[in-house]
Amino acid sequence: MKFKYIWFFIALMCTAASFGQIKVTGSVKDKGAVPIPGVNIVVKGTATTAATDFDGNFSISVPNKNAQIEFSFVGFSNKTILVGDKTSFDVVLEESSQALDEIVVVGYAAVKKSDVTSSISSIKGKELQTMTVGNVAESLQGKVSGVQVTGQGGPGAQPRVLIRGISTVNLSTDPLYVVDGIPMGTSINFLSNNEIESMEVLKDASASAIYGSRASNGVILITTKKGKVGKTRFNFDTSSGMQIMNNPYNMADAVGYATIMNKAYNNSGYADYLPNPSQYRGKTTDWWKAGIRGGAPVVNASLGVSGGSEKHTYAISMNYYDAESIYEVGGWERITLRIANDFKFSDKFSAGITLNPRYETYGQPGNWADFDKIDPITPIYKPADQLTGDENEYSIYARSPSYVWNPVAAVKRYDDYTDQYNLNTNGYLQYAPIKGLVIRTQASIEVGDKVRSRFRPDFIIDAAHEKEEINKVERWATTNVDWTWQNTVTYSRTFAEKHNASLMVGNTMEEYNGNDVWGYGEGVPNNSDLMREVNAATKNRDSKGNSWSSSLMSYISRFSYNYDNKYYFTGTFRRDGSSKFMTNNKWANFPSASVSWRIMNEGFMESTKDVLSDLRFRAGWGKVGNQGLPTAVYQSNIGQGFYPIGDVIGDTSFPDSMANKDIKWETVEDMSFGIDFGLWKNKLSGSLEYYRKKTEDMLFLKQFPAYSGFPSNATIWTNVGSMQSSGIDLLISYKDKKGDFTYGADVTFTTVDVEMLSLSSDSEKLYGAANRTLTVKGEEPGYFYGYVADGLFQNQTELNSHTDEHGTKLQPYAKEGDVRFKDVNGDGKLDDKDRTKIGSPWADYNIGLNLNFAYKQFDLVANFYSSIGNDIVNTNISDLYNGASLTNKVAGLDQMAWHGEGTSNSVPRLSKDDNNENYTKFSSLYVEDGSYVRMKNLQLGFSFYNKFGLDKLRISLSGQNLWTWTKYTGVDPEVAGGDPNQGDAVKGSGFGGWNYPVQPTILMGLNVAF
Amino acid sequence: MKKNIFLFFLALFAVLFTGCQNNESGFPSSDDPTVVVSTKEIYGAPSRKFEIKAALADDLGLKSVQIQIPELSLDKVITFATSPLLETYDLSYFFEIPANRGTSEAFKIKLIITDVSGNVVNEEINLRLDGEFSAPSISMVTPKEGAVILLSTSNEMPVNFVVNDDSGIDYVQVKCEALGIDEMVQLTGAPQSYTFNKTYTLPVTAANYVLTVTAKDKFAIPNTGSLNINIVATNEYPAIYLCDQPKGTNLTTDAVGVPMYFHEKNGQDFEFKYYADKDNKEIYFLGQEADFAPHCFGLNAAGGLVDDVASTPIILPTKGYYNIKVNPNTLAYTVTKYTPSSKVWADVANGLWHDDEALRRPFVSVCGGGIQGADWDTWTAWTQTGLHLANNPNNPYQLVGEYTLTGQMEATFTGQWWNPSWRLIKNGICTMSPGENGNAKYPAAPGVYKVVLDTELERVFITKK
Structure with missing residues (x-):
């Protein structure tokens, strides 16, 4: 009986409570009107909770009108609403890039941002998608502190990415890219920015050591888009526009060219080269217009569909990118498909598979400089009276006396294209047998086939100078099959409420296999497109082929611990075994450790919380490696050659390279200290870090000493020398909202100071870029090394005083208007010993400024990037100003060059002979301030939400690289490294010649979601 | 109070600024230099x-x-x-x-x-600026450098030269220690020109002598000029030269080859191989290289060979290669025409250098010194197509070209990879490799020269254009 009463009262109470409750319903969407399933909904001050369903809808009961409902979801700022008289709400959550519970991908795991103890910068895919670029790394420019990105113009060009400076002189400086957990090498040209969900830059060794022997240049982790629980969503994103190619120089017309050349000849005591320049009036050949397009179209488009249920999510995207070249032929086209499926079979089993087929085709002439360099008097085509009628279609062009091959003809002949086909399959299986324990296995296979076909037609433009007497056809086919398999076991647990620990152990295996074959032939019966096959060649057929393989096996582990979310420790350990090294050094260990103190969670900081939202100190240490040397350097190689004895040519072989069985990795030891802070509810936030990377056992390709008996060109890889990079990364971010107006600004600041600590001997001098750079102990690598140009001789008195103490002229061939080279060592002679440091290719600092504004449906993004304090060698100076060559010169050079006292102190007099070696001596005449500030992107968008039957429609207008401020007079101040095939990737940095410029681009964009 | 603080800091900065000034001298006072x-x-x-x-x-x-x-x-x-x-x-x-x-x-x-x-x-x-710095010019009439005095003919050595100087001649001196000659002529009135003419008697034994002629002028800072003449007094000729130039021609303007050194010598029997580039080619034999005097062998009125500067030339009737023998003592000579049997190198001339090896055609170029555009780098020889020699269309054994000489020259004519090559050694002999070692150096006045490399004769002729 008693129970009956009890049940009665309970029922009564419940009924009363029910009668007092208000049912609130609605939906939760993001700013793009995309429903968000799984949003956590809490009635503040009660235990009542709910979550949004598959379509983002919710329903929850609140006790009264004064109740407050809080909505929270990972990656979004919390939102609280007062119920009041309304019972239905459409809630819009805004994404928060600073949210501390945001998930950040680290190597082989993902952790909350607040738990990260090392130096990792995270950037959302959306931020990368504001720019239309072929290589998404270019979008990183200025957005991440500590990362220096140098753009490279041209379709398919890969920008140089340096993470915290350089740690090697002879090997690649590119970071390792890891896509969805799979190492993909040092290029991400294959990836569309529309495929990217987020990008994490592992900047210090404590973050990247888990990637061991390939992490010395930093690691960039890329997570591609995956399906989310919810209804099927379609997204179409496209931008298209024009890349503008303006002539960087105002070249002389025919009359001007004749005047300039005559002056050069006359100044050297010769008669006019082109007498009576006025006869050329109206006869200028506009080569630029004839062969270079002012605008080249670029298109980036993506169509995606995603969605799924609790059991299965999917995301499919098809991406297309096409950048046409500035010539009438060539460009770069990429089509990729990404099909991602994730399955949740039960609470314990899950799996996923991503297929990524890709196709790229590219190729374009590279002779745009010739359109400026060829003389403006030569016509494009031979005059009719010089044609015999027997010429083929490639022989009707005129030959220039300037020795520049007719560029229009060269473009017409161009036939050198590469088609690339790849399929990447990446799958995983995950099992969580008990709470906190996750066992995961992941495998990936990448199959690629690259086919390059080249045909060089026969032609005779000039029988002595410009011809190909027989046509040639070639084809290269390269196939690669790479696979990766990685297994991890992770156990995470919280002990005694405050001890949070996680341990991951695992192993990985990778193998990279490739082979190629090359076929060659000459004498194809004609130049018809249909005949351009090796089979059609009738003479000199040749072929060769090879195969290669390398592999890496590793054991990995990570231990993370924090106490009460205040004191954090993370330690990682990786042991790598590489096929590139012999038994002595096949295995190497790469440990790291990092700690952080989240001081903000200390009780004594409670009083500061009105101002300070977050404060954390970090310190990290680790060792990483660089194994990026050629495969099989531990082998000795025999070279082949020949020598003549009388009329007989004898074959010979000789030691070409010697094995070094003790060769091992370059090792980089890295330590960093940082502070992260947030103020006023994270309106103002940022981080400041100091780092120092020290490279030991650097890999150098050395020649043998003469006494060894080896030929002078025999080489051996060896571990000698060390270097150090240090600097500061700073990120300051501010964001706020006033009514409908939201705004934000990020400033990134990066400094890098590089120094060679030791070489194989204290006095060793490593030259680069054809002896124009020097690398020595105690200095930065690859500084510009040459003579000091101390202005121009303005008068005879200055010439006469440039002597030694006995009156011997230091420059006996100099005349007024010639360059005065400085006797740096004061020994009264001008010789090799007077070469000195005349500039540095390395920037003092880089600054990025990223602004964003939104007002109602309008949004505006502006990105700026600058490089300050670096120098550039403007190698075009000789082409443009040197009267010794017959190439065209800049307009008005006859007045620009020195032609009397005080007329110029920087452009030497015109001279046919250049006896003073104004241009042949590498001097500071070529070195210019390479600092620049560039507006990378300016984009204005307008969005419609829930209009026209669409969830979202956004149109945008943007301009990229529209404005650049620089004192550099060359083509483009974005100048990267030299030729890696010459070992000049670092030692040849900062040489700007006719580098393909980063082009201004105007784009229209359309984004539709439904 | 604020004012005091302001003044304090003003004074402090003034002191600091003054203290930082670079004291230009920084040295104690001293006497004048x-x-x-x-x-x-x-x-x-x-x-x-x-x-x-x-x-x-x-x-x-x-x-x-x-x-x-x-x-x-x-x-x-x-x-x-x-x-x-x-x-x-x-x-x-x-x-x-x-x-x-x-x-x-x-x-x-x-x-x-x-x-x-x-x-x-x-x-x-x-x-x-009215200084005079030119040494007196000494112009030798006789003997010329390398003169041969045939003792069997005469043991007298006439010495005849003219001295000129703008500021006047102080003295002239003739010395030859071996002959005991030391003759100084002190001139009065400082004449601007003076002619010395005297004959000395030589011992009848063969010997080499060096005659030194010195002249000093009368300028405030005197200038002295001197000249060494090498003389060979011999009972037989050390060398005989074949000269195909008309008498009176200056035989020192060529760089190499004129007159042509003999090919073989056996006692006083000298043998030449010679190419007559036209019919009725006129030749002489000379006892010295630099001049027609004193020993010029030609024909007398009777058609016999005589040692006489006034003799008439020997005439080779038709164009072609000749084997010529001469004995200056017996005054006998023979002239025999022959057809060469050595290799014709026409295939290596008229070649072409091309970056693409497959497109190259064999060529002969030059490595050496004193030749504009050439050095000892074979790459230069390959790529400087102006140095490449061409076939003489009239004689397949000759490669011809035109070089600009810049001074003392030396040369090896070479195909690609030194195959074939001809090294220019002494006396204009251009021996095909492998031949004799040692490139000889030849003085040459700067200018443009005609070059003829005769592979049959193994001689090179480089004459002023």
């Missing part, structure tokens, strides 16, 4: 260097010396190191007077010597 010039008057001339010499000294340390001739655009400052301080300095500064100045002009050279204490001393030197 001293300067002793080697001469107060310097003679110069247009296009000629002169030397400014002076001894500078300072009791504390020299800082700089400035040399000024404003009219000649000279304003040179020599700055001395101050660590350690330099107390003495011997100034020796050369300066070339511009070519466009007149010989009647005169200037002041100003020396400004400053010591580290800031003391300044000026010194002036007169510079006159």
Whole structure:
């Protein structure tokens, strides 16, 4: 009986409570009107909770009108609403890039941002998608502190990415890219920015050591888009526009060219080269217009569909990118498909598979400089009276006396294209047998086939100078099959409420296999497109082929611990075994450790919380490696050659390279200290870090000493020398909202100071870029090394005083208007010993400024990037100003060059002979301030939400690289490294010649979601 | 109070600023520097260097010396190191007077010597441009360099030369220690021209002599010129040369090959191989290389061979290769035409250098010195197509070209990879490799020369165009 009463009262109470409750319903969407399933909904001050369903809808009961409902979801700022008289709400959550519970991908795991103890910068895919670029790394420019990105113009060009400076002189400086957990090498040209969900830059060794022997240049982790629980969503994103190619120089017309050349000849005591320049009036050949397009179209488009249920999510995207070249032929086209499926079979089993087929085709002439360099008097085509009628279609062009091959003809002949086909399959299986324990296995296979076909037609433009007497056809086919398999076991647990620990152990295996074959032939019966096959060649057929393989096996582990979310420790350990090294050094260990103190969670900081939202100190240490040397350097190689004895040519072989069985990795030891802070509810936030990377056992390709008996060109890889990079990364971010107006600004600041600590001997001098750079102990690598140009001789008195103490002229061939080279060592002679440091290719600092504004449906993004304090060698100076060559010169050079006292102190007099070696001596005449500030992107968008039957429609207008401020007079101040095939990737940095410029681009964009 | 603080800081900064000023001197006071010039008057001339010499000294340390001739655009400052301080300095500064100045002009050279204490001393030197610096010119009439005196004919050596000098001749001296000749002619009145003519008697034994002729002028700073003449007194000819130039031709204007050195010698039997490039080619035999005198072998009126400068040439009737034998003692000679059987190198000439090896055609170029565009780098020889020799269309055994010589020359004519190659050794012999070693150096006046490499004769002829 008693129970009956009890049940009665309970029922009564419940009924009363029910009668007092208000049912609130609605939906939760993001700013793009995309429903968000799984949003956590809490009635503040009660235990009542709910979550949004598959379509983002919710329903929850609140006790009264004064109740407050809080909505929270990972990656979004919390939102609280007062119920009041309304019972239905459409809630819009805004994404928060600073949210501390945001998930950040680290190597082989993902952790909350607040738990990260090392130096990792995270950037959302959306931020990368504001720019239309072929290589998404270019979008990183200025957005991440500590990362220096140098753009490279041209379709398919890969920008140089340096993470915290350089740690090697002879090997690649590119970071390792890891896509969805799979190492993909040092290029991400294959990836569309529309495929990217987020990008994490592992900047210090404590973050990247888990990637061991390939992490010395930093690691960039890329997570591609995956399906989310919810209804099927379609997204179409496209931008298209024009890349503008303006002539960087105002070249002389025919009359001007004749005047300039005559002056050069006359100044050297010769008669006019082109007498009576006025006869050329109206006869200028506009080569630029004839062969270079002012605008080249670029298109980036993506169509995606995603969605799924609790059991299965999917995301499919098809991406297309096409950048046409500035010539009438060539460009770069990429089509990729990404099909991602994730399955949740039960609470314990899950799996996923991503297929990524890709196709790229590219190729374009590279002779745009010739359109400026060829003389403006030569016509494009031979005059009719010089044609015999027997010429083929490639022989009707005129030959220039300037020795520049007719560029229009060269473009017409161009036939050198590469088609690339790849399929990447990446799958995983995950099992969580008990709470906190996750066992995961992941495998990936990448199959690629690259086919390059080249045909060089026969032609005779000039029988002595410009011809190909027989046509040639070639084809290269390269196939690669790479696979990766990685297994991890992770156990995470919280002990005694405050001890949070996680341990991951695992192993990985990778193998990279490739082979190629090359076929060659000459004498194809004609130049018809249909005949351009090796089979059609009738003479000199040749072929060769090879195969290669390398592999890496590793054991990995990570231990993370924090106490009460205040004191954090993370330690990682990786042991790598590489096929590139012999038994002595096949295995190497790469440990790291990092700690952080989240001081903000200390009780004594409670009083500061009105101002300070977050404060954390970090310190990290680790060792990483660089194994990026050629495969099989531990082998000795025999070279082949020949020598003549009388009329007989004898074959010979000789030691070409010697094995070094003790060769091992370059090792980089890295330590960093940082502070992260947030103020006023994270309106103002940022981080400041100091780092120092020290490279030991650097890999150098050395020649043998003469006494060894080896030929002078025999080489051996060896571990000698060390270097150090240090600097500061700073990120300051501010964001706020006033009514409908939201705004934000990020400033990134990066400094890098590089120094060679030791070489194989204290006095060793490593030259680069054809002896124009020097690398020595105690200095930065690859500084510009040459003579000091101390202005121009303005008068005879200055010439006469440039002597030694006995009156011997230091420059006996100099005349007024010639360059005065400085006797740096004061020994009264001008010789090799007077070469000195005349500039540095390395920037003092880089600054990025990223602004964003939104007002109602309008949004505006502006990105700026600058490089300050670096120098550039403007190698075009000789082409443009040197009267010794017959190439065209800049307009008005006859007045620009020195032609009397005080007329110029920087452009030497015109001279046919250049006896003073104004241009042949590498001097500071070529070195210019390479600092620049560039507006990378300016984009204005307008969005419609829930209009026209669409969830979202956004149109945008943007301009990229529209404005650049620089004192550099060359083509483009974005100048990267030299030729890696010459070992000049670092030692040849900062040489700007006719580098393909980063082009201004105007784009229209359309984004539709439904 | 604020004012006091302001004044305090103002004073502090003033003191600090003053303290940071670079004290220009930084050295204690000292005596003026001293300067002793080697001469107060310097003679110069247009296009000629002169030397400014002076001894500078300072009791504390020299800082700089400035040399000024404003009219000649000279304003040179020599700055001395101050660590350690330099107390003495011997100034020796050369300066070339511009070519466009007149010989009647005169200037002041100003020396400004400053010591580290800031003391300044000026010194002036007169510079006159009417200086005469040419040594007297000695023009030998006889004997010429390399002259051969055939003792069996005569043991007398006539010495005849003319001396000229603008400022007047002081004396002329003829010396030959081996012959005991030391004859000085002191001239009075400083004539601008003087002719020496005297005959000396030689011992009848064969010997080589060096005759030294010296002449000194009467300029304030006298100039002396001298000339060494090598003379061979012999009972037989060491060499006989074949000359195909008309008499009176200056035989020293070629670089190599004229007249042509013999091919074989057996006692006084000399044998030549020779190519007559046209019918009725006229030749002589010479006993010396540089001149037609004293021994010129031609024909007399009777058609016999005579050693007579007035003789008439031997005529080779038709174009082609000849084997010619001559004995200067017996005055016998034979001329036999022959057809060469050596390899014709036509396939290596008219070649083509091309970056693409497959497109190259064999060629013969040159490596060497004193040839414009050439050096000892074979790459240069390959790529400088102007150095490539062409076939002589009239003679397949000859490769011809045109080089600009810049001075003393040496050469090896070469195909690609030194295959084939002909090394130019002494006496114009161009031996095909492998042959004799040692490239010979030939003096040559700068200019454009015709080059003929005769692979049959293994001789090269480089003659002024």
